[in-house]
Amino acid sequence: MKADANGHAVVIVTPSHASSVVNIRMDGFSGDATIQLISLQGKVLRTIKTQGGTSEQLDVENIAGGTYFLSVTDEQGAKQTVKLVVAH
Numbered sequence: 001m002k003a004d005a006n007g008h009a010v011v012i013v014t015p016s017h018a019s020s021v022v023n024i025r026m027d028g029f030s031g032d033a034t035i036q037l038i039s040l041q042g043k044v045l046r047t048i049k050t051q052g053g054t055s056e057q058l059d060v061e062n063i064a065g066g067t068y069f070l071s072v073t074d075e076q077g078a079k080q081t082v083k084l085v086v087a088h
Contacts, residue, residue, distance in 0.1 A: 009078040029074040
């Protein structure tokens, strides 16, 4: 798996402004990972457990429009958080 130039894990979310499905690419993470969709108030709205994969999809069709954080943490404790905008 690739990481950034400093060796840190990287999460790439497309599209960054989503209305139905978000594609999540995880580079530089080790083993299984946990993906969390978090509101601006810090409430965890969705949790996905991966099994060593480098990509996942998240359905946001039933999530209210707004700004959220998408956090990915692997078994070794590597963590990356990115902003996600849901717009319907």
